[in-house]
Amino acid sequence: MARSSQKRPGTIEQLLAAKEIVVTCGSGGVGKTTTAAALGTMAAVHLGGKVLVLTVDPARRLANAMGMEEFGNVEHRVDAAAFGAAGIEPRGELWAAMLDTKASWDDLVRRHAPDDATRDAILENPLYQNVTGKFVQSHDYIAMERLYEIHHTGAYDLIVVDTPPTRNALDFLEAPDRMAEFFSSRFLRLLIAPYRSRLVNMASRPFYQIADRILGSKFLEDIAEFFILFQSMYDGFVERARAVTRVLEDRRTTFVVVSTLEAAPVREAEFFMEALSGKKLHLGALVLNKVLPDYLLDEQATAVARTMAGEPSRVAAGLPDALGDEKSRERVVAEVGESFLNFQVVAKREAEQRAELAVAPDVVASVPYFDTDIFDLAGLARLGEQLWS
Amino acid sequence: MAGGLLDRRLVFVTGKGGVGKTTVAAALATLGAQHGKRTLVCDIDAKGDLARFFETDPVGFDPRVVQPNLELMSMDTEASLKEYLSLQLKLPLLARLGPLARTFDWVATAAPGVKEILTVGKLAWEVREGHYDLVVVDAPATGHIVGQLSAPQGINELVHVGLVREQTGWMIDLLGDAATTGVVIVAAPEEMPVTETLELIERLRSETVVDLAAIVVNRVLPELFGRGEEELFERLCEPEGVAALTEATGGPVEPVLDAARLAVTLRRTRAGHLGRLRDNVDAHLPLLYVPYLFTRTHGLRATHQVAEALGAELGF
Numbered sequence: 001m002a003r004s005s006q007k008r009p010g011t012i013e014q015l016l017a018a019k020e021i022v023v024t025c026g027s028g029g030v031g032k033t034t035t036a037a038a039l040g041t042m043a044a045v046h047l048g049g050k051v052l053v054l055t056v057d058p059a060r061r062l063a064n065a066m067g068m069e070e071f072g073n074v075e076h077r078v079d080a081a082a083f084g085a086a087g088i089e090p091r092g093e094l095w096a097a098m099l100d101t102k103a104s105w106d107d108l109v110r111r112h113a114p115d116d117a118t119r120d121a122i123l124e125n126p127l128y129q130n131v132t133g134k135f136v137q138s139h140d141y142i143a144m145e146r147l148y149e150i151h152h153t154g155a156y157d158l159i160v161v162d163t164p165p166t167r168n169a170l171d172f173l174e175a176p177d178r179m180a181e182f183f184s185s186r187f188l189r190l191l192i193a194p195y196r197s198r199l200v201n202m203a204s205r206p207f208y209q210i211a212d213r214i215l216g217s218k219f220l221e222d223i224a225e226f227f228i229l230f231q232s233m234y235d236g237f238v239e240r241a242r243a244v245t246r247v248l249e250d251r252r253t254t255f256v257v258v259s260t261l262e263a264a265p266v267r268e269a270e271f272f273m274e275a276l277s278g279k280k281l282h283l284g285a286l287v288l289n290k291v292l293p294d295y296l297l298d299e300q301a302t303a304v305a306r307t308m309a310g311e312p313s314r315v316a317a318g319l320p321d322a323l324g325d326e327k328s329r330e331r332v333v334a335e336v337g338e339s340f341l342n343f344q345v346v347a348k349r350e351a352e353q354r355a356e357l358a359v360a361p362d363v364v365a366s367v368p369y370f371d372t373d374i375f376d377l378a379g380l381a382r383l384g385e386q387l388w389s
Numbered sequence: 390m391a392g393g394l395l396d397r398r399l400v401f402v403t404g405k406g407g408v409g410k411t412t413v414a415a416a417l418a419t420l421g422a423q424h425g426k427r428t429l430v431c432d433i434d435a436k437g438d439l440a441r442f443f444e445t446d447p448v449g450f451d452p453r454v455v456q457p458n459l460e461l462m463s464m465d466t467e468a469s470l471k472e473y474l475s476l477q478l479k480l481p482l483l484a485r486l487g488p489l490a491r492t493f494d495w496v497a498t499a500a501p502g503v504k505e506i507l508t509v510g511k512l513a514w515e516v517r518e519g520h521y522d523l524v525v526v527d528a529p530a531t532g533h534i535v536g537q538l539s540a541p542q543g544i545n546e547l548v549h550v551g552l553v554r555e556q557t558g559w560m561i562d563l564l565g566d567a568a569t570t571g572v573v574i575v576a577a578p579e580e581m582p583v584t585e586t587l588e589l590i591e592r593l594r595s596e597t598v599v600d601l602a603a604i605v606v607n608r609v610l611p612e613l614f615g616r617g618e619e620e621l622f623e624r625l626c627e628p629e630g631v632a633a634l635t636e637a638t639g640g641p642v643e644p645v646l647d648a649a650r651l652a653v654t655l656r657r658t659r660a661g662h663l664g665r666l667r668d669n670v671d672a673h674l675p676l677l678y679v680p681y682l683f684t685r686t687h688g689l690r691a692t693h694q695v696a697e698a699l700g701a702e703l704g705f
Contacts, residue, residue, distance in 0.1 A: 028406015028530060029582075059581050126547065130502070222547065263687050264438065265407065293651070295644035304640035305648075318637030323630060324621040332621050333634075335613050336649040342683040343648050349686075369651070372658050373580045 010362040012387050015284045016043045019254045021151060021247070022160045022284065026258035027268040031289040034374055034383065035258045035367075036162035037062060041094060041377060042384035048091035049157030052150065056099045056143060056164045061375035066096040073100040075150070078377070086378035095156070099164075104142045105132040112233035112240075122233075127226040139164045141241075148244040177245060254284030257361075261291055261350035270357065285363035287387065288354065292369050296340070296347035305344070308337025394603050394675065394703060395421050397571045399516045399563070401526045401599070403534040403589070404575030405582045409607040409695075412686075413575045413679070414527035415442035416695035422459035423696070424705070426522035429515060432463040433508060433537075439463070439527050442692045460521075469507040502547070505540035510556060513563045516570075531585045534572070538564065538597040564599050571602025576666065578606055578659035583666045590670065603675040605699070606663065610656045610681050613649065622649065677702040 016022065016039065024036040033055050040053035052075060053066070063069045066078050075097040083090050106123060113119035122128050132142075140163075147161050230237075247253060255276055259269035269286065276283045295301060308315055312334035319329050365387045374383055394400070395417070402414040411432075418430035429452055432439035437447040440463075443455045450468035452460035516524055528534050536543075541557040541564065548554050564570050572593060576586040586604065593601055614622060624630055626646050634642045667676065679698045685691040 030407060060584060061580070130543070130547065260407075262407075293647070296648060298641070298644050300640045301642075301644035304638045304642050305645045307638045307640070308645065315634070315637045319625070319633045320629065323624050324617070328618055328621050332614065332618050332625065335618075336622070336625075336645060339613055339652045340645045340648040343652065345683045369655075372654065375580075 010285075012039070012042075012285060012363060012365055013046065015254060015256075015363055016158060017047055019252055019284065020156075020158060021147065021250075021253040022158065022256055023147075023163060023248075023253065024160070024256045024258050024287075025163045025272060027265045030258050030260050030265050031367075032162045032258045033059070034062065034380070035256070035287055035289065035387075036160045037066065037096075038374075038380045038384040038387060039256070040096075040158070040160040041380045042388050043158050043160070044092045044094035045088055045090040045381065045384070046388065047158075050093045050095065050155065051158045051160070052095040052097065052156045054097050054099060054147065054150065054159060054161040056139075056162055059373075059375065061373070062380075063098065065376040066094075068096050068098040071096075072098050073103045082377050086376060086381060088377065088381055092157070097150075099143055099146060101139050101142050102132055104146050108142070108145065109233070112236040114232045118229055118232050122226075122229050125222075125226050125229065127222055128230075144244045144248065145240070148240075148247050151247060177241065249279075249281060251282060254282045256285045256287055257283065258287045258289055260289050261353045263353065266353045266357065273361070283361045285365060286357070286361050288364065288366045290369045291366045292343060292347040292350055294347075296344045297351060301340070302344065305337045305340035308333045309341060310337075312337070394571065394573070395424065395426070395523060397567075397569060397602060398522065399512060399524050399526070399570040400573055400602065401528040401534065401538065401571070402573045402575060403528045403531055404605075404607075405577075405585045406530050408575050408577040408582050409679075409686075410530065410575045411438045411442060411527050412691060412695050413573065413605050413607060413699070414525050415439060415692045416699055417573070418459060418523070418525040419456070419692055419696040420700050420703070420705070421523040421525065422456055423700075426458065427520075428459045428523045428525065429521040430459065430461050430525045430527065431512060432461070432527050433529055434527070437463070441687060442689070444689045464508050464511070466504045466507040469511040473507070473510070502536075502540045502543040505537045506544050506557070506560075509537060509540055509564070510560060513560050517559065517563060528572075531574070531589045534589070535592045535596050538572070538593070538599050542598075561598055564597070567600035571600050573603050573605055574601070575605045575607055577608045578663040578666070580662055583662045586666065587669050601674065603677055604666070604670065605677045605679060606666070607679045607695075608681040609663075609678050610652065610659060612656065613652055619653065622653070626650070675702075 022036075022039060024032045024039070026032050036055055037053050040051050043049075044051040055068070060069070065082065067076055067082075070076075075095050078094040078096055080090075083094075109122050109128075110119055113122060143161070143164055147159065150156065151159055257269050257272050257276075259265045273283055273286070312330045315333045316326055316329035319333075323329055324332075367383060367386045370379075370383065372379075374380060400417060402410055402417065404410040404413075414430060418428050421428040430439065432448075440447050440461065443461060445453075445455050445461065448455075448461050448463050450462060450465040450472075452462040455461045512524055512526060515521055529537055541560045545554065545557050545561075574586050574589055576582045590601060593599060613619075625634060631642060631646070634646075670676070677699055679695055679702075682691055682694055685694070
């Protein structure tokens with residue numbers, strides 16, 4: 001049940017062996033981060049080499065297990081002892097880093113600022129701090145930017161990155177383009193023009209009047225100062241945004257869509273897969289997470305559950321007295337039967353969703369509903385083995 | 390008091406992605422409308438998910454009646470700006486500026502908080518003008534809600550004069566009045582949703598003026614066994630028990646027992662997270678429990694089931 005058998009069989013293993021960058025994406029709460037961490041772990045364990053997991057917002061215990069809390073934005077190697085504790089001997093090295101948006105933006109400014117004075121002026125500008133800290137798209141952009149930066153160092157055989165929780169799963173793909181467009185906007189030039197020269201085109205005067213009444217001229221000046229400063233980095237920035245896009249489009253990069261089999265995430269996954277193919281990006285695999293076990297659909301088992309739920313007293317009477325008094329036996333029999341039937345309803349709905357997944361890539365991997373949380377390397381390996389097989 | 394939740398007039402519903410935030414927003418609005426309140430429910434993300442919970446066509450910025458007493462709208466910040474400008478500025482000039490889209494997009498991107506203030510401002514304005522008794526907001530997820538609610542203060546820091554600045558004062562008052570405005574956090578009893586809920590509570594307190602009204606714990610699994618029954622179940626799973634059960638039912642019993650075991654462990658893991666949540670929130674804060682829906686997770690039926698569960702929790 002690990003993969004679709006109709007098409008030319010591919011596996012997650014082949015995919016990870018062939019690619020240099022794996023981007024996991026999907027709607028919130030489906031297990032993107034855990035899947036990314038599990039994929040990275042499996043690659044390090046089975047394929048060897050140097051593998052980096054770059055993640056945005058890991059669960060605290062998972063972050064701890066991988067030493068991310070301590071190192072944050074800095075890449076670091078996951079301690080061999082942590083593998084030892086999980087009884088695993090990896091062939092390669094697993095590295096991990098957490099994405100710190102603010103720190104990454106600061107790095108970017110330091111790299112592109114033409115001189116120290118400009119650099120400091122930008123870093124201290126209140127607008128800059130607001131944009132980088134709060135502006136949602138800045139997270140999307142910086143995630144892709146950092147991915148590019150790390151890939152460009154050539155330090156890793158494989159980088160697995162998960163995407164930030166966005167309102168629209170596609171936002172991060174468009175972020176580099178939008179960022180380039182943003183800094184080359186005609187409107188931007190229009191806006192900051194009066195602060196560069198005293199000459200304001202008559203035709204644009206109404207615009208300034210409105211902007212001034214709404215926002216106040218002090219704020220407009222702040223904006224202008226910020227962008228005049230930022231323009232000194234413009235060329236480097238736009239070129240960079242293009243390079244990031246090129247890396248995402250490269251055949252060495254693949255996208256893994258993660259979803260549960262609930263209606264809303266499936267809808268989003270479908271939308272995402274279509275969008276990827278529309279953009280000629282490589283859809284490597286679909287990972288279906290938290291899938292209920294197949295046995296819930298078994299017909300004979302269903303008959304048993306119906307009997308237990310429907311005639312609990314008859315069934316309980318046939319059970320040994322040593323189990324407990326008859327009333328308790330009856331209740332347990334009824335509960336067990338009903339519970340099966342309840343979960344079966346959900347399992348049926350999941351099967352239906354799965355059948356409806358119209359665009360499916362070559363590799364479809366299912367991960368069962370784990371009854372405990374995944375918070376260490378042993379857990380990641382357990383999940384990873386399900387993906388691998 | 391939990392029952393007081395719907396006495397507030399502006400309720401923001403947030404939560405980690407995937408926990409059922411939209412369902413709860415739809416259900417709270419339904420409850421309000423059922424109790425005779427003129428209710429507006431607003432979709433912020435404009436993904437149209439909210440409309441699905443009322444099984445109605447996607448709706449735009451202009452509210453549409455979807456049920457008696459209940460109107461649905463979808464936030465559109467550009468439309469909000471236009472409405473604001475035409476109401477407040479009476480600018481005939483606006484028409485001559487043509488489509489605002491590109492310009493607006495740029496300003497909203499460049500000036501952080503503009504989109505947020507237009508969103509919060511529109512909703513707060515509906516409340517202030519008394520157009521509705523209750524406004525329920527399907528707000529952004531935990532990661533973005535603080536930015537939304539703190540936008541008026543943020544704008545105050547950046548913009549010192551101008552029309553925008555004049556508006557932020559009354560908004561802060563309205564948002565900060567606990568009798569009027571409240572946040573509802575939706576959590577599922579799982580690790581990340583509980584962790585994010587606890588983090589959000591802290592951030593709401595330190596970075597916004599808005600009161601936390603309640604936490605809705607969604608998808609609570611039923612307790613399978615009563616006192617002593619779990620031990621009985623364990624004995625039933627031993628070879629003799631299995632043999633007797635197979636005899637009594639005439640079929641394969643292992644999958645049925647496995648499913649029960651899965652249900653028990655799931656419930657237990659979740660109980661741990663639920664306990665962590667309970668231990669770390671103020672004892673007076675209402676925790677409202679909504680059971681896991683085995684039958685439906687979407688559509689009008691699900692909305693009504695969740696509304697019923699919440700109504701019971703609120704003492705209606």
